[in-house]
């Protein structure tokens with residue numbers, strides 16, 4: 001019997017915009033339940049990778065498959081938590097409505113008792129019960145992000161893409177959001193691809209890092225990839241990786257200020 005298809009597989013993948021090659025020779029198999037953290041400076045192609053997986057940016061070389069199939073826009077196999085963006089304060093849509101929209105109508109029925117129970121369960125899982133009926137635009141950024149996570153959980157994807165979902169969340173909410181995503185991959189075997197500029201909040205959960213650099217990429221356990229010699233090679237300029245009280249601080253490269261500021265925050 002052949003092995004089940006991986007949630008995400010890239011083989012010799014290459015993405016370019018005209019003459020600008022963003023990344024190439026990308027070989028990666030993400031296993032069920034794996035937490036892959038994608039790091040790299042501005043413009044290194046992190047968002048482009050998510051766009052390729054979502055079927056929004058075609059590769060111009062190699063292969064990309066999701067559970068053995070080519071990427072496809074709107075696939076239910078792929079969940080997506082976008083960057084934190086505030087929702088229009090005038091929207092009448094409530095948390096409950098957004099989560100219901102994510103449910104599979106064929107499986108849960110539309111508007112029935114089972115659907116309502118499932119929506120309640122998802123809202124409870126992210127601690128959003130108390131504001132389930134408040135219009136989304138009136139919620140705080142952290143509350144809105146929890147609702148987006150409840151919606152993503154509801155689709156029960158095999159692969160969950162997270163695009164800097166912690167941006168502008170306070171530390172407590174950062175912790176809660178990452179713990180929820182971690183629980184989802186442990187309980188349901190959802191593979192997670194988590195794009196971030198700041199490794200520390202997700203370091204305890206990260207199985208492997210994909211580091212996209214100006215001079216190439218590296219894939220491996222955090223301790224293998226996040227070393228001064230590996231990152232110096234990826235940036236083509238001296239980079240120091242310092243470890244302090246379990247935190248990683250990257251000094252040098254294009255993102256020096258970003259990392260240092262966040263490490264000190």
Ligand SMILES: Nc1ncnc2c1ncn2[C@@H]1O[C@H](COP(=O)(O)OP(=O)(O)OP(=O)(O)O)[C@@H](O)[C@H]1O
Nearest residue numbers: 017018020022040041042043044045046047048049
């Ligand atoms: N539609 C497009 N057409 C042309 N170039 C693009 C397009 N989208 C992105 N790029 C370029 O591709 C490169 C990678 O962009 P991408 O947004 O994937 O990087 P990123 O790692 O997500 O950056 P950031 O950390 O700033 O969000 C950048 O140089 C960007 O200018």
